[in-house]
Amino acid sequence: MDLFEYRAQKASAASKPLAERMRPKSLDEFIGQSHIVDQEGLIRKAIEKDRIFSMILWGPPGCGKTTLARLIAGETGSYFVHFSAVLSGVKEIRSVIEDAKDQQKLYQKSTILFVDEIHRFNKAQQDAFLHHVESGLITLIGATTENPSFEVIPPLLSRCRLIILNALSSDNIAAIIDRSLKDSEKGLGKMSLVLDRDALSFLIRIAEGDARIALNNLEIAASLLIPETEPAENVATRHITLQVIETALQKKALLYDKSGEEHYNLISAFHKSLRGSDPDAAIYWLERMLMAGENPLYIARRMVRFASEDVGNADPYALGVALNAMEAFRFLGHPEGDLALTQAAVYLATAPKSNSIYISSKMVKKEIESSGSQPVPLHIRNAPTRLMKEIGYGKDYKYAHDYKEGFTPQNYLPEKLQGRFYYSPTDRGYEKIIKQRLEKWRNLKIKVAPS
Numbered sequence: 001m002d003l004f005e006y007r008a009q010k011a012s013a014a015s016k017p018l019a020e021r022m023r024p025k026s027l028d029e030f031i032g033q034s035h036i037v038d039q040e041g042l043i044r045k046a047i048e049k050d051r052i053f054s055m056i057l058w059g060p061p062g063c064g065k066t067t068l069a070r071l072i073a074g075e076t077g078s079y080f081v082h083f084s085a086v087l088s089g090v091k092e093i094r095s096v097i098e099d100a101k102d103q104q105k106l107y108q109k110s111t112i113l114f115v116d117e118i119h120r121f122n123k124a125q126q127d128a129f130l131h132h133v134e135s136g137l138i139t140l141i142g143a144t145t146e147n148p149s150f151e152v153i154p155p156l157l158s159r160c161r162l163i164i165l166n167a168l169s170s171d172n173i174a175a176i177i178d179r180s181l182k183d184s185e186k187g188l189g190k191m192s193l194v195l196d197r198d199a200l201s202f203l204i205r206i207a208e209g210d211a212r213i214a215l216n217n218l219e220i221a222a223s224l225l226i227p228e229t230e231p232a233e234n235v236a237t238r239h240i241t242l243q244v245i246e247t248a249l250q251k252k253a254l255l256y257d258k259s260g261e262e263h264y265n266l267i268s269a270f271h272k273s274l275r276g277s278d279p280d281a282a283i284y285w286l287e288r289m290l291m292a293g294e295n296p297l298y299i300a301r302r303m304v305r306f307a308s309e310d311v312g313n314a315d316p317y318a319l320g321v322a323l324n325a326m327e328a329f330r331f332l333g334h335p336e337g338d339l340a341l342t343q344a345a346v347y348l349a350t351a352p353k354s355n356s357i358y359i360s361s362k363m364v365k366k367e368i369e370s371s372g373s374q375p376v377p378l379h380i381r382n383a384p385t386r387l388m389k390e391i392g393y394g395k396d397y398k399y400a401h402d403y404k405e406g407f408t409p410q411n412y413l414p415e416k417l418q419g420r421f422y423y424s425p426t427d428r429g430y431e432k433i434i435k436q437r438l439e440k441w442r443n444l445k446i447k448v449a450p451s
Contacts, residue, residue, distance in 0.1 A: 019215040021186040022179070023067050030071065031179075031211075032172040033064055033165050042163070043068065047075045052112070054133050054140040056148050056157065059165025062210025065143035068165075069114040072141065078112045079103040085120040093128045100138050111138045118142035119151035126153045133159050167209025174204060176211050177218055188222055192237040199242045206249070206293040221248040263294075267302060270345075274303075275310050279349035286345050290338055300326035303344055314354035314429030321347045352429030360423040367417070374414030409445045 024030045027037050027044055036043045046052055052072060057065040066082075073080035081096050100111035113129075115121070133140045133156070140160060142148075148157055168176075180187040181195060195203075195218075207214035218240075224247060225238045266289050273281035289299060304322040311318040325344035329337035383393035398408045411418050425431035425438065 017216065018180060018187065018219040019212045022176070022183065022215060024071065025074075027071055027075065030064065030067065031175050032168045033068070036163060036165075037068075043072065047072060050076060052076055052078070052110075052139050054138075054160040055163050056118070056142045056144065056152060056160045057163050057165055058144055058146075058148055060167045060209060061145055062207075062212040062214075063165045063167055064211070065165060066114070066116060069112070069141045069143065073112045073114070076112070077109070078139070079107075079109045081111060081113050083113055083115045085115055085117045085125075090125055090128050093125065097132055097137065100132070104137065113138045113140050115140065115142045117144065119144040119146040119148070123153055126156050130155055130159065168207075168211055169209070170204050173207050173209070173211065173214050174200065177203060177214055180215060180218060188218075191222060191225075193222055193225070193240055194237055195240045196242060199240050199245045202242055202245050208293070208295055217245070217249055221245050224248050266292075266294075267299075270299070271302065271306060274306055274345065274349045275353065277349055277353065279346045282345045282349040283342050286342060290334075290341075296329055296334060296338065296341060297326065300329055300341060300344075303341070303348060306348055309358045310353055310355055311348060311351045312354040312357035312431070313434055314352035314356075314426065314431045316430055318348055318351050352431075354426045354428055354431050356423060356425050356431065363422045367420070367422070371416065374416055377411065377413075377415060379410075380412055407441060407444075409441075409447070411445070 027047070030037050033041075035041060038044065057068060059065055070080065070082075072078075079100070081099070083092070083096065096111075096113060100113070103109045103111050118126075129138070129140055132138045140156075142152065142160065144151060148162060152160075177195065177200065181189065181193055183189050199221075203214055203217055206217065221240050221244050224244055225240065266285055270282060270285035270289065273285055286299065290296060300322070304319065304326060307318040307322040322344050325340040328340035331337070332340070378392045379395055379397045381388070381393040383389045388394070398410050400406050400408060400410075402408075413420060421442070423438075425435040427435065
């Protein structure tokens with residue numbers, strides 16, 4: 001490499017985002033996920049024994065999935081292919097397979113195929129990997145933020161080991177930021193920056209366990225202190241204050257500790273405002289949490305729970321509204337998706353309320369704990385074989401659709417529990433209609449019940 005190429009390479013490296021420059025070069029530099037990378041961790045052991053297996057890395061954004069895949073390839077000396085499920089299809093997969101065959105034949109090198117966002121592949125694209133993963137031609141490392149049970153086809157999932165990665169802890173993010181400030185080669189060490197404690201706390205909080213977000217935000221704040229025209233090494237020590245962070249990110253550091261009391265205070269205020277049918281208070285507490293950096297999907301999950309626990313069948317549409325708001329946010333992201341959460345909050349606050357579903361669920365759990373596993377009555381058991389029919393399975397079962405109004409009195413509970421009622425609908429909203437139906441049906445059951 002001549003001087004020109006060296007300078008060009010150095011300039012190219014310097015132009016990369018801080019998060020990319022600070023990627024660990026070895027497992028010893030890797031921060032977080034100690035359950036798989038520590039001395040007794042599964043990944044480290046697999047590398048040491050040179051027995052890398054196909055795996056699906058499931059975890060939130062910025063927790064180290066891509067970095068871990070690169071380290072595995074580097075530590076084993078394998079041919080590494082980074083594949084994006086967003087930009088690639090079956091044609092590209094076939095090309096990778098041919099390359100893997102060449103690597104194996106010409107260089108005796110195994111191929112690690114890293115598929116980022118593997119959940120975005122359709123069934124046909126995922127099927128294309130199956131044979132080659134099974135034959136050992138490629139070692140597949142798929143990364144996903146979505147539940148693999150729903151997003152990865154079962155045949156492929158069965159050929160891979162599922163590795164669960166956690167969001168990085170506050171201590172992990174703090175360590176990554178500290179390393180970036182001290183590293184003079186890849187990080188910001190030459191800039192003589194000092195990060196104030198409250199500024200650090202704010203960076204950690206809004207990162208939400210995502211190292212990439214933390215480093216991107218740190219880099220933006222650092223750029224405000226040191227103009228691009230001024231050599232960084234000529235600048236005296238500068239403090240990155242909370243005010244600098246707020247200016248850089250255009251976000252105020254509201255009083256909020258996601259792991260402390262204020263977190264629970266705000267979500268409690270939000271939940272109780274919904275239950276109390278106060279849409280004004282509900283959207284106020286919702287916005288307080290969003291502006292303070294709370295994970296919007298956490299709020300969405302709480303609203304989905306609320307729809308069943310506090311609205312229930314008084315308004316059966318409430319659950320759909322909450323779920324749709326959560327999916328709308330997933331699709332739009334922040335800040336566009338915030339309005340969907342606000343819409344759902346207003347709907348839930350103004351919906352008729354009932355906790356009958358919640359109460360009935362608790363009663364049934366208590367019943368099962370008390371009475372144990374009661375046998376299923378013979379007449380409602382399935383009878384797919386002649387033997388089952390001969391011993392009484394399905395005997396005297398009444399098919400509801402054969403009767404007027406699609407109902408006929410019949411017992412469905414275990415014999416020892418017959419006559420028990422767990423669900424008691426209210427007179428509010430749609431539950432009033434449900435209550436009228438149930439009273440009619442239950443009275444008919446009482447009339448035909450044996451004395």
